[in-house]
Amino acid sequence: MSDPTAEQDGDFIMDAESVPEAFEGKLETPPKRRGSKSTIQGQSRPPEDGETGDRREKKAPDRSPKASGHCIVQAPLCEAKNRPSAPQNADPRGDRWKETERRTNQARNAEIDLPASLPRLVSREVRGQAMQTYPILREHDGHRAFFLYVMNTPNRDDGGHWGTGQPVIPWRKVARCYGKRVQDYGRNLRTRRILKMYRDQVVSDFDWTGYHSNGHARVVKDTGVDPSLEEAWREDQKSDRRDADLVDFFTGKKHNAKRRHKLRRDRIRACRASEPRCSDGRKWRRYLHDRYPGNYYGLLKHMPDAKEEAEEIEGAGRVQTFVNLRRIEEQPMPFYRFSENTVRLTTSRSGLQNLNSDVRDKLTEEWVKLDLSSAQLAIAAKDWGVESALKQLRSEESIWDSLKNRTGVEIKAPLKKGSYATVYGGKRGTIKGRMAYAAAKEGHPMDSEAQRRFLSHPVISELLEKREAKLEEIQVNGGATDCYGNEISTDSIDDDSPERSVLSQLAQAREMQLLTPALELAEEVEKNYQVAPWEIMLYLYDGFVVKFNTPTEEYHIPHIQEAVNQRCENLGYPTRLEVETMCQE
DNA sequence: CCCATGAATCGTCGTGTCGA
């Protein structure tokens, strides 16, 4: 967060007003509730559950008079009766244990900032069931947050399916659940103590693995949660919940229009912190932020399809995708910010823009995706004066077919990845590596011979050649000026080869310039019609996604294309705006 | 190459533990 432009983790939801109702009134009264003593069981615990955590008992007993002292889990709360002389100094558990206890107990009513990737929406019924089963959750913010974490975190030890495998509980995440004061205790925190308190006060069968046996974080061995609650919870998470009465498990607030509104407002404000690098960027963002949010909520009805598609993804990408989906469920409308080294608008949190494209296509099934054909290649071809590329792009034969023929690679993905890397300045090794990676992911390994052929394709090889000239030019001039007149100096970029960065920034600026006529048309249409027949819903760098409010695709799409194509032609870039065909296999 | 996001990794350090 040192980065001033970075917005904070959007979960600022946690301020006074969002304190759960349950807390009212208890503020000043000491925790009389169960607290008193029941909790404490400090020693009641079965002696042996040992490994997890405590081997401590054995020695403790003897030397300490204060054995009693240490078992008071919440002693600190009742300072009223602190005993004068006692246990102070020679506590076998150490001051840090006691301090950890104290801070954890104070987390009953804390300012807690949950991880962004943690899904927190559940149906009202399930939340009620959880509160009934474990009443302390109602009034202990920290335990409630940690309970939610254990139940819902995507961070699981099998790295595979969402919701299977055991939750991983790194100390940092645990501390985060118990609020700022616990986090601030930093290196002195005894995480094990917190876990034991959770077990003692909340879920008595909770159990976890040891730490650092192999350098990994702790893992939950047994959530210990009541089976009927566990099942209800899983069922709820799996279902499509479009019509469910959702609440935020942590705050207890209904996830209704009002809350969504507040979320949006906060997010927009956070995005304002960054300034656009060009006027077109500002226009794009204003337009996109002005969209009617309700139109994005309509996407949620495709959520089950999207999840099904996401299940197909192999490896770590699946978890990423589900995290994205959860965020979309919470607030599907994307908000954009500006970054240091590009004119592009990027969404401020993961969401539609960063979602796996196959999954995204499911969600936006009813919308139309338009993008520039081979945009990056076209831009490089023109700006670098690559004759063979210009010719190829203007010819009948698609560049992709040509590349496929040359390399013998049947699928487009790796070739696309390779050409991105080529025009954005990637080194030869990078280009090869990216292609190989993309190919492997699709299950069609790409051998080094194929990679070599890619680089020696006439178009690619001339691109590489002209690219070197361009890089040298940038180096000599100490930078370059993009199509918006921004001077990009190599000095301002902290990198081994800032020229490459400049090169890619130039292309990215141009791509925005080529696309902007579509934005202007959209603004115009909005002005001229009572109800805009179409609007741009999502910005995808070299394309965008359009929603039609009236069945006028046949009429309007060609107009949009014409506006953009006109500019491409005027400026001499051999690319066109195309409707992306959903090619299902 | 640009972006955002998060997980894993590794060296360092203060402190509790335990045996002498």
Next chain:
DNA sequence: TCGACACGACGATTCATGGG
């Protein structure tokens, strides 16, 4: 009481994922 040792945690870095 002292010193060796292991542990829990930090912080920075590196490596993944996703998008173009």
